[in-house]
Amino acid sequence: MATKVILNFLVVSFLIEGGCYANEINESDEIHEKLDVDEGSNLTLKCPGETPLGTVVEWIRESRNEHMTTREDGTLQLINLKRHDSGIYKCDIIDSTSDDQMQKHKKILLEVKSHPPPLVNVTVHPSTILALLRWDVEDNGGYPITHFTAKYRLAHSPPGQPPDPWHPVLPPRIDPSATQIDVYRLEPNSTYQFQVWANNKLGEGEAVILEACTQHDVQEIELGHLLEGAQTFDTRIWVAAVAVVMGTLVVLALGTCYALYSECHIPLRNTGVGTxxxxxxxxxxxxxxxxxxxxxxxxxxxxxxxxxxxxxxxxxxxxxxxxxxxxxxxxxxxxx
CATH class of the missing domain: 2.30.30 (SH3 type barrels.)
Structure with missing residues (x-):
């Protein structure tokens, strides 16, 4: 009987301690507040809930396990926030007046929204007079992408001339769901620079710049071979050929007119005479x-x-x- 009572006591104690431990874990993992701010802004974090007198507040960034400098009033000031400042900030409330120095943990989830980061997997596939520009989106900076923008220019300008300005790829506002665009009006056998970036609510993202060379125009090369000696060609040959063609057309026209005239003037045949x-x-x-x-x-x-x-x-x-x-x-x- 005594053994059974002892076993029951141990089981109840284990369950109580396990439940308390689970509650501590859940309380530790709970996010008490979530904040969204734009990149470049300043923010002052205040530990959620009440902070009794005689307590000390410490701020720790969980992802880096870094102790932050806390102001005298227990707040944490963040200046000129960047995208990499996003994360979970935990404030520990320590009661310095108690012997056991009981701690309370409060967590704040901070998300810093920024311009779109550079696109990934950007490639250019040039042909003779056009090029296919492709890309993928890895991150939108926290806001939905509104559109894409792409531009191109000649990589090398002729001597003594200023650099070629950037020309916009049409349409100027590429659909946000697109992952490729065709670039027209290029010159064969020329080196071009291409840049493309994403845009969101905050503005333009960082551009990715690539360089590619268009292919040779095979048709122009063949045409050049065909036109060899064109300057020394005798134009009287063309005149003779045109005269032969025109004479043939005149003969055909006259024959057609004679046939029509003959068909319309067939004499009547007298098949019988009576009185x-x-x-x-x-x-x-x-x-x-x-x-x-x-x-x-x-x-x-x-x-x-x-x-x-x-x-x-x-x-x-x-x-x-x-x-x-x-x-x-x-x-x-x-x-x-």
Whole structure:
């Protein structure tokens, strides 16, 4: 029985001590305050909570395990903050009036936001008249990137001339999600300098500068070989060639005009001649000309008076153009 009581006591004691130790660890790891400041600003850190009289405050930067200089009022003053000043600052409150000198730990997380740092993995892939500029973003400085900027210029200027100014790569504000851009209007076989940087709320980041040489223009080299001796070329050869071409075009034009004229003036073929009389109207149909391929026929009428329809006197001639119909023509009887 006594053994069981002792075991229970030890287990309870272990649990209590373990819980207290866990609470101490959680309290030690807890961040009591978080501060965001811009690069170049000044900041005064004050230990969170109350600081009783007779206590001493010490500041330690955890990442460096560095004891910071504390002011008389227990505050820590930071001047001209930089990006590398970001980290956890711990203040220890020591009660100097107590024999056991009990300590309290308070932590402040400080984040210093700055301009974007240099881009990484920046490369240039030149061709003859353009180049492909690529990059990656490792850090944005604490603020989202608003856009990228890239520029280029000739690395070497002709003797006696000032250095070539930087030319902006279009568009001037490259999309923040982009990781590459094409650079146009370059000269073949020329050395260029390229620079690119990121921008955020605070302004421009640090630029990365690279140098690359464009490739030779193969087409221009081949064209130069083709134009060798162009200055001594006889221009009369060109005149003769042009004259031959123009003469050929004139002959073709005349042939085309003759063919069209011949097609539009085909003579009519006479397929039959007949004579019919109409005593009442005094018309005598003398001739009937059928035009092949048109479906029409020309009929000429000679008009006579009724009483003189057998005479040789012609009073009037009439030509009628009408379509051919399958209707049988009426028969006319001649009276003697």
């Amino acid at each position: 019919e009389y109409n005593i009442e109207s005094g018309l005598s149909r003398r001739h009937t000309h059928r035009m092949e391929g048109t479906g029409r026929e020309l009929q000429r009428y000679d008009k006579y008076p009724v009483e003189q329809q057998h005479s040789n006197q012609t009073i009037q001639s009439l030509t009628i153009d009408k379509p051919i119909t399958p209707v049988d023509r009426p028969k006319v009887e001649l009276k003697s």
